[in-house]
Every structure is written in structure tokens, then in C-alpha cells.
Amino acid sequence: MIDRLPSSTEVCIVGAGPSGLACALGLAAHKIPFVIVDALEAGHNSSRAVLVQASALEALGTLHPQLPEELISAGIQSKTLTTIDLQERLVFRLRMTDIAAYTKYAFSLLIPQHKVEHQMREYVRGGGNSIHWGKRATDVKEVVEGSQYELRFESGEVLTARYVVAADGSKSFLRAFAGIRFIDPYTKEAGPGKNDLSFVVADVLFASPLPTNVPRDGLQMMIGAGGVVLTAPMRGEGSDGAPQNNNLFRLYLGVPDTPPRSPDAAYLQAILDARGPGSHSKLHPVPHITKVLDSSRYRTRPALVDRYVHRAKGGAYILLVGDSAHRHGPAGGQGMNMGICEGVELAQVINEHHRSAFDAEKSGTTHDAVQIMDAYSTHRRSVAAQVIDLVESMTQVEKGGRGWGPYFRVTALWAIFKVPFVNGVLAWKISGLGHAKKA
Ligand SMILES: Cc1cc2nc3c(=O)[nH]c(=O)nc-3n(C[C@H](O)[C@H](O)[C@H](O)COP(=O)(O)OP(=O)(O)OC[C@H]3O[C@@H](n4cnc5c(N)ncnc54)[C@H](O)[C@@H]3O)c2cc1C
Known part of the structure; x- marks a missing residue:
């Protein structure tokens, strides 16, 4: 059967990786009509993420309480993250159990990314929504005086939407269209750097x-x-x-x-x-x-956008989520985790905006509706900057190397982890639980 896209929708999610899927699950829960597309012929199956943290499990659990349980039964609960040196001496053992007072997921879940995506797709389909594979978005433009975006696909199809979710990964073409800069937050450079x-x-x-x-x-x-x-x-x-x-x-x-x-x-x-x-x-x-x-x-190499949101003059939006907005190394297993949390949060934000924008149009107070999107941009950018800092400092430890610098770094870590408070703080940061949007 030929898979045909509809000609219009409220929200078009471009990218069915973990961030796009999380947003789709959220929109389905809020009963907002959406279409989700991906350039691939089928889902991912390459070796990428393997760690899911408590914050992503919590976020998914707000939509489908069974989903985290299913992921947990397909994975391994890593209650500690152990670091040893070349001689196999313990440098530190991070106890994720220290966050047990705040979550029932007091561990890092070891499960490959493709299994996480597979399970999320099952729930998207279970909600009666299909994922349109083999649909590469190639062009986008403002139409109807900027109150809609028109997306063109390689297949020749055309789709208009009020909200376009850019879940299209770190090479995002939607980010480029919106003119959003994606730069190394430390060197302020956009291209490859010597610290890659x-x-x-x-x-x-x-x-x-x-x-x-x-x-x-x-x-x-x-x-x-x-x-x-x-x-x-x-x-x-x-x-x-x-x-x-x-x-x-x-x-x-x-x-x-x-x-x-x-x-x-x-x-x-x-x-x-x-x-x-x-x-x-x-x-x-x-x-x-x-x-x-x-x-x-x-x-x-690390990169972060200068904003998550692009507004057309008539009130249509391009909204970034996941790797289209941030990139960093794999230390601490943070990328997919952050993308899932952002996807769930973005669905809430679209829901809120969708409702208030209708009210604003009636009363002429568009300002409030714009503020909802600006708050999403500010909050998520600040979280991503903190996560990039965390990943970068963990990467410095991971890099190791020979000589006195790395030796002192490892010794300092060994000493600092003797302080119980330090363990709790790092476990909390890695879990991402502190990043949820304040109500
Ligand atoms: C080696 C490695 C290890 C990692 N380990 C971890 C880990 O342990 N824990 C963790 O949390 N994170 C980890 N990450 C990060 C994680 O893999 C990413 O953060 C995550 O995949 C981001 O999801 P996403 O949905 O934002 O983007 P992606 O997974 O990149 O998905 C983007 C989707 O958009 C589609 N797309 C792109 N352009 C178009 C277009 N024009 N039209 C239609 N579709 C399009 C693509 O086909 C793709 O399916 C790791 C990453 C790497 C590289």
C-alpha cells in the first residue's frame, strides 16, 4: 500500500528518533493532531545510546506508566557506575541508588537505543498514529502570511502545518532554514575543532x-x-x-x-x-x-543552538528538540535522555500554546502566546548548557592520558568521592531529574 501524507496538519514532526517519538507520544496524550515523518525506510538500528536515565523514564511514565516498566524488563539496571584505573584500582563507584528518595528509577538503565525506539514506536502506533517512513523533508517555506509552514518532501508531497518540530538530528536542515546558529559553546566555532x-x-x-x-x-x-x-x-x-x-x-x-x-x-x-x-x-x-x-x-564535539524557537510573522513555529539543538560526547549517557525529556516537554508546550493562541487571537494578546514558546527556548537551552558542561567534565576524566595532569585528576577524583555528598550530587546530575520544567 502506498503511504500518502495528508496535505495539512496542526503539527508536523520531522524525525522519528527518540526525541520526535517522545513528542509524538506527548501530542497524542494531549489529543493534538500531528504527522510524524522520517527519511529512513525504517527505524534506527545502529549502535548509539545504551544508557537511559531516571528523568527519561519518569517523563515517559507520565504518558504511559507501562512503557518504563517494559523498557526496564528488556534492560539491565546499573545501580553503580564503576571507574577503575589501568591497574584495576577503584577510582570511584558512583551509586545511582542515592537518588532513591526522588524516583523509583534509582539506576541507569542499560538498554540499546534501537530497543527504546522500538518500544516507543509501538506506543505511537497503539495510539492510532502511523509513522511515515521514507519521507525526507527537503524544503520549507512560510505560507498564508507566515501563519503556516509548507514542507516539501523528496516524494513530491507537500504538507502544511502550524508547528514544525525539528527532531531531525544534529545535521538538522530545519535549524539551518530557521537561521539558528549551532556553535561550540566554549570556542564559539561552528566547524570541526582540534578537540573533537x-x-x-x-x-x-x-x-x-x-x-x-x-x-x-x-x-x-x-x-x-x-x-x-x-x-x-x-x-x-x-x-x-x-x-x-x-x-x-x-x-x-x-x-x-x-x-x-x-x-x-x-x-x-x-x-x-x-x-x-x-x-x-x-x-x-x-x-x-x-x-x-x-x-x-x-x-x-559539543555544540548548542542560540535558541530553540523560530517564529514566522503570522505565528507559525519551527521548534527544535533533541540533537537538532545540542550535541556532545557520549560520556554520562545524556543525549537521548535529554531528547526524550525535551520531546515530552515540547508536547506540553505546544498544547499550552495551541490553547492560548486561540484565546489570544480572539482577545488580541498574542504576547502571552509568544512568551510560552520563549520560556521553552530559555529553559531547554539552559538545561542543555548545563548538560554539556557535565559531559565535558566527564570527558576530561575519560580521556585519561599519561603524565602528571591526568594522574592528579584521577587522584583528586578518588579523594573527592570519599565525601558522600559528592556522590549524591553527581548521581542527581546524571539522572537529569533536576531538569524538569518547574510548574
Ligand atoms: C556513539 C553514541 C553513543 C551515545 N550514547 C548515549 C547514551 O548512552 N545515552 C543517551 O542518552 N544518549 C546517547 N547518545 C546520544 C543519542 O544517540 C542521541 O542524542 C539521540 O539519538 C538523539 O535523538 P534525536 O531523536 O534527537 O535525533 P536522531 O536520533 O538523530 O534522529 C533524527 C531523525 O531525523 C531523521 N531525519 C533527519 N533529517 C530528516 C529530513 N530532512 N526529513 C525527514 N527525516 C529526517 C533521521 O532519519 C533520524 O531518524 C549517544 C550518541 C552516540 C553517537
Whole structure:
């Protein structure tokens, strides 16, 4: 059956990644008509995020209480995030359980991004909304004196909408159309910089028996030479699709130079042998990779938009959400998490604006309606700036390296984590719970 887009809608969400899907779930809950499109022929399936934090689970739970529970049953609850040095001495063990007074999700959930998206898509469809795949938006312009946007698609279709949600990722064409700057918040540069971070992400199976220095119940980061070696256990699936534990891990490996596009077992094993668990200790062997299920390389640098909102003169809006508004490294597992929280918040904001804009049009007080959008922009930009700071400081620790600087940094961390308050503050920051919009 040919999938045809309608010619108009209230909200068009461009991008069906986690941020767009979260916004779709929110709009469905508020009963606002929307259309969600994506250029891909089907959902993502590449190795990217693996950590979901409490704030995203809380946000999704406000829409569908069962959804976080389903994600939890398909993942592994990492109650601690352990950091060790090359000699396998404990640098610190972050206890996520310290946030138990504020959430029932006092852990980081280890689950691959494609499973999170899959489950979110099920709920979008369950609400009677379809996702239009294979629809690449190629052009946008203001119409009806700026009270609508007209989107053109590669398929030749045309769709008008009052609100266009730019959930189209870090290369967002809608951001470019709106003339919104996307720059490194530290150097103020837009292009690649000398501090760009290179890393490899790979899903691998380790041979049995798994050495005991590779925990199967939580995340472990090894720091100290040439980049982080992070092991994240994942729940494998049996042939019947039921969750099961085998030695399935996602690896994040910081690399100083340009890795191959799709690193193979030999490349990955060489890194583990040089600076992975067991590499500098006589107590345990280095885990042995038996199979690489997926692998890719990434290069990233921080970037943040100067605003999240673009208003056409007639009151149509382009609204940024997720990676179209911010970009940073994978440390602390923050990107998808923030995108999901933003998507849910944006749906609330559109709902509020949608209602008040009708009232404002009647009474001529458009100012209040504009303020709702400005508040979204200010709040989310401030949260994203804080998260980028957090990620950057964690990245400095992860980078490691040789010499006195990294040595002192690690020693300082070891000492500072002896103070219980520090653990609580970092767990709270990583959870993202403090970023919810104040009512
Ligand atoms: C290696 C790596 C590890 C990461 N680890 C974590 C982690 O552990 N935890 C975490 O929270 N985050 C993590 N992240 C970040 C996370 O993957 C992203 O933040 C997240 O995918 C952002 O979601 P999004 O929906 O905003 O954008 P995306 O996932 O990029 O989705 C954008 C969608 O828009 C579509 N699109 C783009 N242009 C168009 C167009 N013109 N027309 C139609 N559709 C279009 C694309 O096809 C895509 O499906 C990681 C990222 C990387 C690279």
C-alpha cells in the first residue's frame, strides 16, 4: 500500500528518533493532531545510546506508566557506575541508588537505543498514529502570511502545518532554514575543532567464562591511557525473542586517531589487550571477543543552538528538540535522555500554546502566546548548557592520558568521592531529574 501524507496538519514532526517519538507520544496524550515523518525506510538500528536515565523514564511514565516498566524488563539496571584505573584500582563507584528518595528509577538503565525506539514506536502506533517512513523533508517555506509552514518532501508531497518540530538530528536542515546558529559553546566555532573526540562503539560477544573484572550487572569505565574503555552489559535475546543474559556487551572505546569505519574484532581486541580490563593486571585475563555484532565510529564535539524557537510573522513555529539543538560526547549517557525529556516537554508546550493562541487571537494578546514558546527556548537551552558542561567534565576524566595532569585528576577524583555528598550530587546530575520544567 502506498503511504500518502495528508496535505495539512496542526503539527508536523520531522524525525522519528527518540526525541520526535517522545513528542509524538506527548501530542497524542494531549489529543493534538500531528504527522510524524522520517527519511529512513525504517527505524534506527545502529549502535548509539545504551544508557537511559531516571528523568527519561519518569517523563515517559507520565504518558504511559507501562512503557518504563517494559523498557526496564528488556534492560539491565546499573545501580553503580564503576571507574577503575589501568591497574584495576577503584577510582570511584558512583551509586545511582542515592537518588532513591526522588524516583523509583534509582539506576541507569542499560538498554540499546534501537530497543527504546522500538518500544516507543509501538506506543505511537497503539495510539492510532502511523509513522511515515521514507519521507525526507527537503524544503520549507512560510505560507498564508507566515501563519503556516509548507514542507516539501523528496516524494513530491507537500504538507502544511502550524508547528514544525525539528527532531531531525544534529545535521538538522530545519535549524539551518530557521537561521539558528549551532556553535561550540566554549570556542564559539561552528566547524570541526582540534578537540573533537573520536571513539568506537561496538556490540560484541565475549567468550565464556567471562573474567570477573568485567561486571555483568553494571557499567564499568577504565581510564588511564589513550582514552576510555567502557563495558556496558546488555540483555541478549534467545531465538524466541525472550530476554536472556549471555556475554553481550556494548563497548565504547576512546581512540586518539581515526578508526576504521566499521572496526573488526582484531581492531577492537587490540585495544582491549593494550588498555582494557586485565591488560595491566596479572589477576585476570583480558576478555576475548568471539563475535562483533555491530560496530561504528563517531567523531563529535559539543555544540548548542542560540535558541530553540523560530517564529514566522503570522505565528507559525519551527521548534527544535533533541540533537537538532545540542550535541556532545557520549560520556554520562545524556543525549537521548535529554531528547526524550525535551520531546515530552515540547508536547506540553505546544498544547499550552495551541490553547492560548486561540484565546489570544480572539482577545488580541498574542504576547502571552509568544512568551510560552520563549520560556521553552530559555529553559531547554539552559538545561542543555548545563548538560554539556557535565559531559565535558566527564570527558576530561575519560580521556585519561599519561603524565602528571591526568594522574592528579584521577587522584583528586578518588579523594573527592570519599565525601558522600559528592556522590549524591553527581548521581542527581546524571539522572537529569533536576531538569524538569518547574510548574
Ligand atoms: C556513539 C553514541 C553513543 C551515545 N550514547 C548515549 C547514551 O548512552 N545515552 C543517551 O542518552 N544518549 C546517547 N547518545 C546520544 C543519542 O544517540 C542521541 O542524542 C539521540 O539519538 C538523539 O535523538 P534525536 O531523536 O534527537 O535525533 P536522531 O536520533 O538523530 O534522529 C533524527 C531523525 O531525523 C531523521 N531525519 C533527519 N533529517 C530528516 C529530513 N530532512 N526529513 C525527514 N527525516 C529526517 C533521521 O532519519 C533520524 O531518524 C549517544 C550518541 C552516540 C553517537
